[in-house]
Amino acid sequence: DVKVTQSSRYLVKRTGEKVFLECVQDMDHENMFWYRQDPGLGLRLIYFSYDVKMKEKGDIPEGYSVSREKKERFSLILESASTNQTSMYLCASRTGVSGRGLFFGSGTQLSVL
Amino acid sequence: AQTVTQSQPEMSVQEAETVTLSCTYDTSESNYYLFWYKQPPSRQMILVIRQEAYKQQNATENRFSVNFQKAAKSFSLKISDSQLGDTAMYFCAFMKPGGSNYKLTFGKGTLLTVNP
Numbered sequence: 001d002v003k004v005t006q007s008s009r010y011l012v013k014r015t016g017e018k019v020f021l022e023c024v025q026d027m028d029h030e031n032m033f034w035y036r037q038d039p040g041l042g043l044r045l046i047y048f049s050y051d052v053k054m055k056e057k058g059d060i061p062e063g064y065s066v067s068r069e070k071k072e073r074f075s076l077i078l079e080s081a082s083t084n085q086t087s088m089y090l091c092a093s094r095t096g097v098s099g100r101g102l103f104f105g106s107g108t109q110l111s112v113l
Numbered sequence: 114a115q116t117v118t119q120s121q122p123e124m125s126v127q128e129a130e131t132v133t134l135s136c137t138y139d140t141s142e143s144n145y146y147l148f149w150y151k152q153p154p155s156r157q158m159i160l161v162i163r164q165e166a167y168k169q170q171n172a173t174e175n176r177f178s179v180n181f182q183k184a185a186k187s188f189s190l191k192i193s194d195s196q197l198g199d200t201a202m203y204f205c206a207f208m209k210p211g212g213s214n215y216k217l218t219f220g221k222g223t224l225l226t227v228n229p
Binding site: 033035040041042043044045048058088090092098099101102103104106107 | 119122146148150155156157158159160163165204206208210216217218219220221222
């Protein structure tokens with residue numbers, strides 16, 4: 001089975017802190033994604049990466065950056081955390097084969113105080 | 114841009130009964146893929162079922178089946194013989210084909226509660 005592991009299940013940070021959310025997948029998938037999930041808004045794409053060192057902005061990239069130095073790892077960075085970034089963050093990966101769905105991690109609930 | 118609409122924020126059903134969750138989407142593409150994902154209280158998103166738009170036959174996975182109406186751009190999920198473990202948030206998602214980097218666009222979700 002594909003495993004997508006997010007480093008933290010719950011995280012509490014202070015406003016202005018730099019925050020790193022880590023995601024690792026074990027199936028050699030080309031594509032990796034960061035989504036944000038908020039009640040009533042569903043899942044919104046922040047960034048995705050289709051290859052090592054390659055990234056593209058999603059629908060809501062403002063306030064975030066990403067890093068993909070190795071194929072299996074995709075990091076989401078909040079340069080200066082703000083209270084409106086309090087949310088559930090979901091990492092996902094998929095093979096590059098067209099039409100295949102996403103495999104998700106179990107999410108990180110981030111609270112910015 | 115593609116949009117996915119789930120018009121039922123919440124639904125409930127009695128155990129062993131059948132329930133249908135609605136999803137509509139907007140696209141100018143003729144070929145694409147549609148998905149239903151389940152997110153139980155554990156938060157783990159699980160792929161329930163997948164449909165390829167160029168296939169007319171509706172996809173089925175055990176108790177889960179879809180009613181895919183391409184002309185109407187409708188993709189509903191039917192759950193038969195509902196079980197308590199089906200209680201979850203359900204998300205409909207759209208993906209256009211081609212290339213290796215296409216992303217999924219999700220609806221806002223439907224919270225399904227199965228009552229004993």
